[in-house]
Amino acid sequence: MTSNDDQPAKGPLIGDLAGAGQIINSEVAKKSYDDALSPAMQEVGGLTKDALKTFRLFTAPLQLAAAYQDRFAEFCERVRTRVPPENQREAPPEIAAPVMQAFATTSDDSPLMSMFEELMAKAIDINTAEKLSPTFPSIIKGLSPLQAKLIKSLARNEQFTDAPWDPQERVIHNFVKVNFEFDEFGGQDHHLTLTQDLGEKKLVTKIESRPNAGELYPQLQVADGLQLLRLTYRLSMFGKWFASACVHAS
Incomplete structure (x- = not known):
């Protein structure tokens, strides 16, 4: 029998990062998190303790390409710093998943990214998370930059x-x-x-x-x-x- 110490090192699973098992009551959903481990995702194992803590606030069931890892970490950090640590919770998956999917195709300087960041800050705040509509991510995705500016x-x-x-x-x-x-x-x-x-x-x-x-x-x-x-x-x-x-x- 091979001991755990002899097992090859792996980065944390997406399920571990996001705490999916705590908020998604679906074995299929949980498995989708664990199966998402890829060579790019294994690199997450090198992140700092604070960065890993940040990742746990997000519940996006998708793989993060290595090219987006640093950018995504910066996004998470910007969101996390808006919410006092004592008020932070896991984001509802119906908010986090579509936001993370839109993240890869939204430029950092877009007014839409600012909206996504604010929405995610509300989603990880125990005082506001339950007041959000699951339609909000798709509404943001359907706006032009000038419409976001007008709103x-x-x-x-x-x-x-x-x-x-x-x-x-x-x-x-x-x-x-x-x-x-x-x-x-x-x-x-x-x-x-x-x-x-x-x-x-x-x-x-x-x-x-x-x-x-x-x-x-x-x-x-x-x-x-x-x-x-x-x-x-x-x-x-x-x-x-x-x-x-x-x-x-x-």
Whole structure:
């Protein structure tokens, strides 16, 4: 019989790193973690104690290629440092698995990566983990960088535009006031496209109102037949929930 000391050295299994057995009540799921051990994953055995502790917070059932190991470790460290050690727990697999799958194809400087990091920080925090929707990772994956930027902007303040418009022709004339920069979101037309798509995703609400032009802008001359139209863009209730989980408060 061969003693344990004679066994070839192996790095820790993914199941050991993630603590999958503690939170996933499925033998098939547990086996998928253990079977994921590969030559690249064996290198994890050389990580520091703190790094291994960081890995245990994540429950992604996938193999990590060696090319991504350092980058992934840095991602984990950025997430871990946002949560006090006494508040840390294993991330729910329905959040962690899709985030880790998206990690490999999301650049570090993308606004989407910032959202993934914030979501994972919430997922490993005992105070917020149970308040997350399993749909949040897929919502982030479906956003463009400018949409992520727009959601972050709306999480701070709502946006509005004031402009005379023709209710018959439904044409907006020159803007009187805009409380944001269209160019930050790809221009006027692209901003409209972004808000329309986010509206379909139930993240953003557009509100039309007809304020009194004379009260708001005493010097403004509005041509006969035109009205002052205010378009207000704000996060929906679902959008506020999403932003509270995925947008870093800074």
